[in-house]
Amino acid sequence: QVHLQQWGAGLLxxxxxxxxxxxxxxxxxxxxxxxxxxxxxxxGPEWIGxxxxxxxxxxxxxxxxxxxxxxxxxxNQFSLNVSSVTAADTALYFCARGGISGTDDFDIWGHGTxxxxxx
Amino acid sequence: DIVMTQSPDSLAVSxxxxxxINCMSSHSVLHSSNNKNYxxxxxxxxxxxxxxxxxxxxxxxxxxxxxxxxxxxxxxFTLTISSLQAEDVAVYYCQQYYSSPITFGQGTRLEIK
Numbered sequence: 001q002v003h004l005q006q007w008g009a010g011l012l013x014x015x016x017x018x019x020x021x022x023x024x025x026x027x028x029x030x031x032x033x034x035x036x037x038x039x040x041x042x043x044g045p046e047w048i049g050x051x052x053x054x055x056x057x058x059x060x061x062x063x064x065x066x067x068x069x070x071x072x073x074x075x076n077q078f079s080l081n082v083s084s085v086t087a088a089d090t091a092l093y094f095c096a097r098g099g100i101s102g103t104d105d106f107d108i109w110g111h112g113t114x115x116x117x118x119x
Numbered sequence: 120d121i122v123m124t125q126s127p128d129s130l131a132v133s134x135x136x137x138x139x140i141n142c143m144s145s146h147s148v149l150h151s152s153n154n155k156n157y158x159x160x161x162x163x164x165x166x167x168x169x170x171x172x173x174x175x176x177x178x179x180x181x182x183x184x185x186x187x188x189x190x191x192x193x194x195x196f197t198l199t200i201s202s203l204q205a206e207d208v209a210v211y212y213c214q215q216y217y218s219s220p221i222t223f224g225q226g227t228r229l230e231i232k
Contacts, residue, residue, distance in 0.1 A: 035221075044212055045169065047221040060220040094168050103219045105159035107180065109168035 002027035004110035006095045008080075012117045018082040022095030022110055029053055029076040033098040035106060036069060036080045038091040038115075045094075050102055051078050058102055085117045121146045121215050125224035131232040138200040140227045142213035147193045150217065157217035160189055160198045162209045163226075169212060173198065205231065 008020030022034070036048040049059035051069045059067055068081045082089060093113050096106035122145040132138040148157045156176035161169035171180045173189040176196055186201045200207055208231060213224040 044223045044225045045214075046223070058219055062220070096168075103221060104216050105171060105174050105214060106169070107171045109170075112168055 002097065002108050004095050004097070004108060006093075006110040006113055008093075008113055008115070010114055010116060012085050012089075012115065014086050014117060014119055015084055016117075018085050018089060018093075018115055018117075019079065020093055020095070020113055020115075021077055021079045024076045024078075024097075029073065031100060033058075033100070033102040033104065034071075034078045035096045035098050037094045037096055037106070037109075038089075039094070039112075040091045046091075048080065048082075050098055052102065056102075087117050089115065090117050091115060120220055121148065121218060121222050123213055123215055123222050123224040125211075125213060125227045127227060128225070129228040129230065131230045132200075132203045133232045134205065135202050136232075138203050138207070138229055140198045140211050140229070142191075142196040142198070142224050144194045144196075144215055144217075146217070148215045148217035149193050156192055156196070157215055158189075158191070158196050159214045159216065160187075161212045161214065162207075163212065164209045172211075200229075203229075203231070 003025045006022040030053040033050045033052045035050040037045050039045045049069050051057045066083045071078045095110040097108040098104040124143045126141045158176040160173040163169040177189040188199050190197050210226045
């Protein structure tokens with residue numbers, strides 16, 4: 001049974017860089033795209049971007065200039081960096097499993113990491 | 120971007136009654152190559168990540184009770200809960216994966232009347 005475990009700093013100051021990592025346990029890492037999704041308090045989810053095992057990425061244009069997603073296949077992990085954060089980046093951040101070819105639905109999710117940006 | 124709009128924003132239904140949630144996309148999500156609608160429904164309870172209920176607009180995920188059903192095509196979709204149970208209280212989201220960026224609806228909060 002595939003399980004996602006995510007971690008990272010939960011409190012940031014404006015202009016700092018958000019960094020989160022998600023580890024994939026219990027299944028194949030190479031057969032799927034892996035996404036980051038965030039959900040501001042009281043709002044719907046927003047897709048941030050995705051990556052596969054070979055490092056092929058796809059980003060939401062609304063965040064693309066500040067976002068970087070990377071992969072470490074030796075550890076079955078993928079990571080998210082968001083630079084120059086502001087209060088608007090305050091949200092619950094999830095990692096999730098997508099499909100084989102990307103731009104898909106998400107059948108397995110991490111538990112979420114609350115990130116708060118405040119001075 | 121494809122904009123997903125759900126209605127209503129909130130809904131109160133009596134136990135055992137039918138609940139209906141609507142989702143409209145700003146562009147058709149029906150792919151002509153395979154005649155599939157690239158539309159998913161999720162259920163989210165407080166403190167939990169979204170749970171996949173239905174994909175391809177009408178296919179139930181394994182383990183999802185059959186009181187949940189999805190219908191629609193093109194730009195108009197519906198999630199129906201045929202007989203509301205207490206454990207169905209949640210926020211429901213639709214999501215399109217027809218084109219990037221993937222987009223979600225704003226959510227519909229379902230409560231017990």
